[in-house]
Amino acid sequence: MMTSVDADLIRVLADPLRLRIVTLLAHETLCTTHLVEETGAKQTNLSNHLRVLREAGVVDTEPCGRFTYYKLRPEVLEAVAGSFSGLAATARASQAADAKRSCP
Secondary structure (H helix, E strand, C coil): CCCHHHHHHHHHHHCHHHHHHHHHHHHCCEEHHHHHHHHCCCHHHHHHHHHHHHHCCCEEEEEECCEEEEEECHHHHHHHHHHHHHHHHHHHHHHHCCCCCCCC
């Protein structure tokens, strides 16, 4: 069953730039400079999106000298994926049982 936490996370990930950031971080840990280069976003815009991802628990930060590196927390995405898998399994079971509510 989907929870409000899942719904909040889906809203966070629904933004195209945040989804792009998450996709990039799935491949490697990157600093803000790398993310600006990869996305073409302005530094301030990117920083705001990274803050949202950090507050949602999607990414962790790792200081390295004067840079901050960001890395994806895969367990957060796995939890949401698990919720969707559960919904899919429920749908399969109800369709197999031909579960249909009759109209009044």
